[in-house]
Amino acid sequence: MSSESDDDPIFKALAHRRRRDILDLLKEEPRTTGALCEAFPEMDRCTVMQHLKVLEEADLVIARKEGRERWNHLNSLPIKQIHDRWISAYAGHALSILDRLKSDLDNPTH
Template sequence: MSRSDDRDDLIFKALADSRRRAILDLLKDAPRTTGELCEHFEKTLDRCTVMQHLKVLEKAELVLSHKEGRTRWNHLNAAPIQDIHARWISSYATHAVKLLTKLKRDLEEED
């Protein structure tokens, strides 16, 4: 298995959990501290669980973090998602657009 496939496995694993996707959705708007993320999920997840999810996201390189004093800032890294899109999704999307274009032409010819 290539390094690219190993990386893709980490990304798909990270994206497979709805709570991790929720963290990414929050980070899409702006970087957040770990404390802010924990506050957002305080009714459903404890701090330890949020940290575990962040670790999985960091391992997949979907989240980049840095410390400023005692504060840890988490940033979304969309590059791995774009790579997945380029490799796995865009070719299917192109095919779907071609099918829709053909369907439109066929329907217009019937009229």
């Protein structure tokens, strides 16, 4: 993912709380679609599958079929790329502002 428009599917996927919950579970270990459905009894299987589809389109989940089961694996690389491209840049800016503030407080001019 190299351009801003390529980042859009990632932001879309991360925007929904349930999709973030699914990623949190997959961070622990790969899970079958059935296991994910059991983890979210308030959602029907179709809804879980729709969320997984959005996550796959964003390359956040890699699905592999093994026999009759579909195993879902977390791919954290797109999240790292978002961090490197967006979050670290803004964090660096915030740190420079805090550094200036500290300097101003340590060296008052009046």
